[in-house]
Amino acid sequence: MTGHVVPSEGARELFGEVLPVAQRYADLLADAGVERGLIGPREVPRLWERHLMNCAVVEELLPKGADVIDIGSGAGLPGVVLGILRPDLAVTLLEPLLRRTVFLEECVDLLGLENVTVRRGRAEEVRRELRADFVTARAVAPLPRLAGWALPLLREGGSLLAMKGEQAEAELDAARQDLSKQRPCVADVIRVGGGKVNPATTVVRVTVTTELEAGTSKATPPRSQRAPGGRKKRGRKR
Numbered sequence: 156m157t158g159h160v161v162p163s164e165g166a167r168e169l170f171g172e173v174l175p176v177a178q179r180y181a182d183l184l185a186d187a188g189v190e191r192g193l194i195g196p197r198e199v200p201r202l203w204e205r206h207l208m209n210c211a212v213v214e215e216l217l218p219k220g221a222d223v224i225d226i227g228s229g230a231g232l233p234g235v236v237l238g239i240l241r242p243d244l245a246v247t248l249l250e251p252l253l254r255r256t257v258f259l260e261e262c263v264d265l266l267g268l269e270n271v272t273v274r275r276g277r278a279e280e281v282r283r284e285l286r287a288d289f290v291t292a293r294a295v296a297p298l299p300r301l302a303g304w305a306l307p308l309l310r311e312g313g314s315l316l317a318m319k320g321e322q323a324e325a326e327l328d329a330a331r332q333d334l335s336k337q338r339p340c341v342a343d344v345i346r347v348g349g350g351k352v353n354p355a356t357t358v359v360r361v362t363v364t365t366e367l368e369a370g371t372s373k374a375t376p377p378r379s380q381r382a383p384g385g386r387k388k389r390g391r392k393r
């Protein structure tokens with residue numbers, strides 16, 4: 156048994172009334188997660204700051220009642236954390252490896268997460284069955300490959316939220332052409348959780364649009380999110 160990792164004051168504030176559930180999850184990661192090789196022992200002292208809190212702040216980007224597929228959930232990051240913090244979300248943890256899905260099932264049962272489902276499989280194999288408003292992913296694949304897996308799972312107007320490191324802007328710039336070939340979309344880099352986590356969590360957001368919307372700007376939000384009257388006029392037909 157590796158032990159109980161005490162949450163910081165910041166973690167207490169961030170998780171609020173669901174802190175005991177988050178604490179139970181941290182303990183599962185520190186014990187069974189380490190024993191089964193799902194998380195490195197050196198991560199244990201920084202479980203709250205680097206893993207749970209860093210994932211938790213992504214909830215700022217998720218509207219009430221959204222459904223979310225977490226691709227490559229591993230030991231449950233960020234999907235389990237989002238499911239704990241936001242009971243209004245319907246979260247599917249998508250993970251191909253049996254050892255990991257067994258752990259995820261145990262977490263869902265032990266934590267009583269009725270809004271979280273575990274699905275064993277690869278993202279590229281489930282595109283006929285699963286659809287969502289949002290796809291999340293952390294440390295799963297380079298952006299072009301990740302987008303190739305995620306964009307087919309999204310409804311129009313939906314977004315991939317890819318948690319990335321400090322090089323997110325460069326990664327996105329290098330991937331832009333590739334992304335637009337896959338599906339009409341707009342993309343930007345946003346930082347969430349400023350003042351709650353340090354550093355703030357960096358997210359590459361890729362939103363699926365119509366052809367017309369994708370052509371207007373590289374970071375224009377889809378029409379459904381724009382203020383009335385902000386629409387581009389079409390040219391007159393001759």
Ligand SMILES: C[S@@+](CC[C@H](N)C(=O)[O-])C[C@H]1O[C@@H](n2cnc3c(N)ncnc32)[C@H](O)[C@@H]1O
Pocket residue numbers: 226227228229230231232233249250251252255276277278279292293294295304
């Ligand atoms: C480095 S781990 C990251 C796990 C977790 N997201 C985290 O941040 O701790 C990458 C995970 O992606 C999963 N994965 C790899 N290819 C995948 C695919 N095609 N579809 C879904 N998951 C995949 C792996 O099995 C692994 O659990």
